[in-house]
Amino acid sequence: MTQLGRLYPMLDSVTLPDNLPYTQVSTWELQFLYLVGRHVLTGDDRIVELGSGGGGSTYALALGLHESPVFDAKTGRLHAYDFFRVGKGTFATEKFFTGGTKPADDNSFLDDFKSRLEPFLPFLEIHAGDLWQTSDPDDHSPVEFLHIDIAKTARVFRCVSERFLTRLRPGSVVLHQDFAGPRLPWLHYSTGALLPYIEIAGPPIRSTLAFEVTRPIPEEVLTAITEDSFPYERKLELISAVQERIDRDHTGGIPFRSVLELAKAYVAHYDGRHRQAWSIARRLTGDEYLARTRADHFKQLRTAYDKEGSPLAKLVRRAVGR
Structure with missing residues (x-):
């Protein structure tokens, strides 16, 4: 100790x-x-x-x-x-x-x-x-x-x-x-x-x-x-390593493994990988603590994903010249 x-x-x-x-x-x-x-x-x-x-x-x-x-x-x-x-x-x-x-x-x-x-x-x-x-x-x-x-x-x-x-x-x-x-x-x-x-x-x-x-x-x-x-994938690995060391805060109120998982979504977001960012974040929307305290985070990541559009939407835009 x-x-x-x-x-x-x-x-x-x-x-x-x-x-x-x-x-x-x-x-x-x-x-x-x-x-x-x-x-x-x-x-x-x-x-x-x-x-x-x-x-x-x-x-x-x-x-x-x-x-x-x-x-x-x-x-x-x-x-x-x-x-x-x-x-x-x-x-x-x-x-x-x-x-x-x-x-x-x-x-x-x-x-x-x-x-x-x-x-x-x-x-x-x-x-x-x-x-x-x-x-x-x-x-x-x-x-x-x-x-x-x-x-x-x-x-x-x-x-x-x-x-x-x-x-x-x-x-x-x-x-x-x-x-x-x-x-x-x-x-x-x-x-x-x-x-x-x-x-x-x-x-x-x-x-x-x-x-x-x-x-x-x-x-x-x-x-x-x-x-x-650090390359993108390495950043995710390093955060995973921290997740293995800590769980909740000393009061039991903050679920750090979930918080750090959402941090991975921001690694993707800042790297311009908005589809991956929302894919990570969407799985966390049911977390009670994050839903209560980080609703604006989910909104930000979803908005970036929607602006980027799905792969199918991109193909459609190319096809119609938009």
Whole structure:
């Protein structure tokens, strides 16, 4: 069992402040972040949060570090990355502002974030803006902890991989917060590629998959992840490998094998294989959890399939010159 696995029995013992900053992360995930900061991290290497949002997850992690017997706030640093503003491409919500809505003349909630995290500012280093601009391509220092809640697009995940995954070492801890998101299949097949070099801590904590690096990750594996160079069929195989390792989340509420099967449909969808995508997705429409929470996903995949048309419809269009 990894040191992360030993945290699961401690989840119910964690009581966090009632006035945590607004966050879209569940209480269980916040408790886990606190436990990682309190019992696992040392601050000897980089502690990185990618996608700090309104600050709830940052606060839970920082509180754990603050109460840790080994973390030295004079030398250790928690690096928080985010746009810290609302707008197109940021995936941020106006609820990240203190008043719950954006001021008429300001898209940035950075000042709100700093105010909420004020107790921890002495060891908090904030990087505001586009990750490609705020991360240093020449920084190769080891990363002790990486919380990934920012890889909503393949473009951003390439930056995450190129500038952060390459700095993982045996003992590094990674939390993928969006692992229950079928539209982000790069999280799933990249994890499949890493399986020989990591140990999954246990069932996902709601949407978060936690793992620890146990062996050095070969450069060619990291390059393939960064360049997204896996062939289509290989991506499906890698997701299948992850399906063999995890089933439901620790509460029993999220059926990850079904979620990952729908992620395979998005591998096909992004590859322009809309017929295959709908073929995979159609078999999942009877899944109670997916039908309740991912109806928009099914609609998107079916719409793409209908626009592409069946092979027979294509033949008919060719025959009539349309």
